[in-house]
Amino acid sequence: MFTPEDEVPAERVVETLEVLLRTPPFVRSPKLARFLRFVVEEELAGRGTTIKAYTIATQALGRGPDFDPSLDPSVRVEAGRLRRALEExxxxxxxxxxxxxSVPVGGYRPRFGTMEAAPDIAEDAPAPEPGAPPPRAADRPAPAAVGFTPRGQAAVIALLAGILLVLCIDLGLTLSARMGGASAVPRDIAVRGR
Incomplete structure (x- = not known):
């Protein structure tokens, strides 16, 4: 759960920005690091309304003054990469x-919030008594759901489709071999029975 943006002190946002910039996604991509630093610093300086594709391109991404955001989608592409990097x-x-x-879809102005700590279910659960049987599956807390990015979802779907295709081909070949000339009674059994 987030607290409202106006309750996050600027100093904490700046400290978080420096921590974020040292994480792998931003260390690997100096362009994303410049993008993030630019939009956060502009917002904190009170110039959030001027954060547009043109200003990001020319002041953070090194594009020339002839940059035209209606013809060049590079800032939108980088914003998508920035959102995914922050999620990661x-x-x-x-x-x-x-x-x-966060940088909400539909714009480039960053938003700031604090995460309230959620209680840890495992810490609140009583310890089992020595010698007691293990808890039944219905009594155990459900495991946390694992989220997939859209790219991860596509990969899982492609993998499952590939497995299904291989199984269908195998089944088709097996049926074809059984029906395509093999008699119901094997020859050696039919010969011995005479």
Whole structure:
């Protein structure tokens, strides 16, 4: 759960920005790091309304003054990459990151919120008594759901479709071999029976 944006002190946002920039997605991509730093610093400086594709391209991504966002989708593409990188950081590298920075779809202005800690179910559960049988499956807490990115979902679907295709081909070949000339009674049995 997030607290409203105006309750996050600017100092905490700046500290979080520096932590984010040291995570693998931003270390691997200096362009994404410049994009993130630019939009966060502009928002904190009170210039959030000027964060547009043109300003990002010319001031953060090194494009020339002739950049035309209606002809060149590069800022939109980089914004999508930035959103995915932020999702990855908060999913895999969020240790010690208390402020969540997001860039909502449809714009480039960042939003800031703090994550309230959720209670750990395992800590609240009573310890089993020595010698007691293990809890039944219905009594155990459900495992956390594993989320997939759209690319991960596509990969899983493609893998399952490939497996299904192989099984269908195998079944077809097996049926074809059985029906295509093989008699119901094997020859050696029919010969011995005479």
């Amino acid at each position: 950081v908060y999913a895999q590298h969020a240790e010690g990151v208390e402020v969540r920075v």
